[in-house]
Amino acid sequence: MGVTGVATSNRQRRTTIGDVARAAGASISTVSRVVNGVDSVDAALAERVRQVIVELGYRPNAAAQGLARGRSGTIGVLVPDLANPYFHDMLKALSDVARGSGRRVLVMDSGEDPYEERELADDLIRHSDGILLCSPRMPRSDLADLVRRGHPMVVANRVLLGLELHTITADFFRGMLAVCGHLAQLGHREVVYLAGPEASWANAERLRALAAAEDFGLTFRAVPCGATMEAGYEAAPSALEGGTRAVVAYNDFVALGALARFKDLGVRVPEDVSVTGFDDIEMARYSSPALTTVGVPRGRLARLAGEALLRQMQGSAPMDPEAVPVQLQVRGSTAAPA
Amino acid sequence: MGVTGVATSNRQRRTTIGDVARAAGASISTVSRVVNGVDSVDAALAERVRQVIVELGYRPNAAAQGLARGRSGTIGVLVPDLANPYFHDMLKALSDVARGSGRRVLVMDSGEDPYEERELADDLIRHSDGILLCSPRMPRSDLADLVRRGHPMVVANRVLLGLELHTITADFFRGMLAVCGHLAQLGHREVVYLAGPEASWANAERLRALAAAEDFGLTFRAVPCGATMEAGYEAAPSALEGGTRAVVAYNDFVALGALARFKDLGVRVPEDVSVTGFDDIEMARYSSPALTTVGVPRGRLARLAGEALLRQMQGSAPMDPEAVPVQLQVRGSTAAPA
């Protein structure tokens, strides 16, 4: 490992606002004003202070600012899986909103673990002015505890009625209904559903839609799966049992994994079996065949969530739940059964 | 938008350590000790304090702790593109290391923008006990400025000699050399390189290896491209010009994009043209054909980086650069030219 590091006590005291004040011959408050852009400071003095700041390389201590101001300047976001581009797209949009209010985004990944999720949420609250929980898997009671804390908070991709909590979600139910309708119109009478995480509300909504589609004569069989490519790859064979002609995946990752497995097995898509995803991540366009999936406007979703959060941080109460529409994207992975 | 929110001033003062102390009939320091698990506290008293803490729902104020302790308990990480699983894998490993030292990870995404990157790094420093810059694109001089700040910092995926800075990287040069060797042994005499971001050191290393491979009679032509699937998709046609039989992509994303485009164009891989990636992200195994690529041990890389960072936070000086080996993964996307 080639350690050449010598233990040097490089705990050089960082320059503080006081150092700057002294060097500039001004008071601490004046420096503070300059730093914060308060313009009631004499131009010449301000300029002098600014120079000293540069010379000394002064940077305000974030913790001290946070403590004095009573706010951290941070928005916390918790996602179940950072590897999923779905959340990445949300993050991007949210970062913009955050920046607009002079804040930064602090992201944490719970790894689909409800317990971990709860822990991280607790931690996130301590470090932020408000938090956004994306697709939380934790039990409702935990969420209720969190609400009770009185910290600005909004939940995305999950609806929780009866909690004083702003939730914002895409219309997963309608999205899955659209998938079923598409398949039914192609002539499919039965589909296999590669189910998502059990604790996922989005998964429950998809199941609800699948059940509703039975009214139109489309029956389904659910196979436990998950939310990753690997899960899709593993579950694909069991989806095939019983002469399946259409596989509906929980999300695009699962569909992509299934696609890969079918390829390995020599099962042609869509000739032998149709496959659908959900979310419309970028890869869905680049796979072969390209995935029929449901487009979810995550940018808009995240923006709405961020704005709701900002409003709460300014003192308004949580608003009613919101839902944004989704849209079916028909591509090459679906066809009429042979 | 259905705003029902009433502006309620819910700025309820959060309960502080003082409140707990009063309610428990103990001193502030005792409460602090209990909170921090110092065991020189009488068991009964400690228990009482713990109860009050639960009753009052007390949570220590992070900013105050940070200020008093002189450390934030946070490790900052800056990546050029969170959408790339490469960085996600690094993050995961780093989180583990961080947790081991009782810290959390704060992630920021520069969107491949060197200017933004510099800004974010500045910000990250103020908020963390140490930062890890992944594949920084900023000019060397900026990096030098950052070093001068004396904040614990390590750089991953880029080597910078002559800076008192710990860098840790994978052996990209050898990786690309292995790709070239593989292609050459298959009988290829010429390849087209879909080049990565100009500011990328990793890209420079790949080019260096490509040049070195000319000693073995393998010539190359570089086509400007980028680091995303979209970039690969767009650049693919121009890679084909001149009867190309082998396309070497900057990374897996680019290769995946090129694969998709070739499919659209009716160009068969690997029959008509061989394609290689770099990084070995999960998707590389699930694409069709599966990608020949270079496996980079990012978990190990991130772990080493994290440990180096921790050491620096404890006062040791930056160590010498380290490089971890990579490994060629031969899969279905490469073959002998027809």
Added chain:
DNA sequence: TTGAAAGCGCTAACAC
């Protein structure tokens, strides 16, 4: 326009 000083909530000597 400027400065003095009282916090912000917590930690960590130090004294008892």
Added chain:
DNA sequence: GTGTTAGCGCTTTCAA
């Protein structure tokens, strides 16, 4: 084992 208290570095009244 427990409490007192002086900071940590900054913001923000309040006076001047």
